[in-house]
Amino acid sequence: MNLRNTQIRWLWLSIVVILIDLGTKYIASTTLTYAKPVKMLAFFNLTLLHNFGAAFSFLSNADTMWQLVLFSTIAIVVSIIILIWLIKLTKDKNIIACALALILGGALGNLYDRMIHGYVVDFLDFHINNYHWPAFNIADSAICIGAGILIVMSFKKSDRV
Numbered sequence: 722m723n724l725r726n727t728q729i730r731w732l733w734l735s736i737v738v739i740l741i742d743l744g745t746k747y748i749a750s751t752t753l754t755y756a757k758p759v760k761m762l763a764f765f766n767l768t769l770l771h772n773f774g775a776a777f778s779f780l781s782n783a784d785t786m787w788q789l790v791l792f793s794t795i796a797i798v799v800s801i802i803i804l805i806w807l808i809k810l811t812k813d814k815n816i817i818a819c820a821l822a823l824i825l826g827g828a829l830g831n832l833y834d835r836m837i838h839g840y841v842v843d844f845l846d847f848h849i850n851n852y853h854w855p856a857f858n859i860a861d862s863a864i865c866i867g868a869g870i871l872i873v874m875s876f877k878k879s880d881r882v
Contacts, residue, residue, distance in 0.1 A: 728807045
């Protein structure tokens with residue numbers, strides 16, 4: 722297979738997501754005090770939190786060892802599927818390739834945290850009054866944006882997505 726005719730070239734975006742994600746997590750971990758919000762805007766704080774669960778702290782109170790294995794395995798399997806998808810994706814499918822690269826970068830950024838720390842570093846805290854959206858990070862944002870693009874594109878009838 723000639724990789725020049727695939728979308729593997731979009732891996733640069735995955736690498737950028739990973740670098741920004743890990744860089745911002747490092748800055749948050751070294752400059753913020755755990756669970757002590759730093760007010761940035763009326764609706765936004767920087768708050769260092771450790772997420773032992775899945776997205777939005779789902780299952781965060783369950784036994785951490787099986788979660789680590791389960792969520793790491795899911796991230797690895799999804800990453801492999803995305804890599805294969807990018808390799809098989811034709812050169813004209815740029816929007817789908819971009820979405821997949823965002824998801825891959827986010828998955829690998831959070832996988833790194835799970836494998837190194839046993840938890841995912843979260844620090845972006847949006848809120849309205851006392852209602853706080855679960856804290857998240859750049860990797861989570863990239864995954865959501867990529868998934869959103871895939872959902873929107875699934876409604877398109879064009880072959881050129």
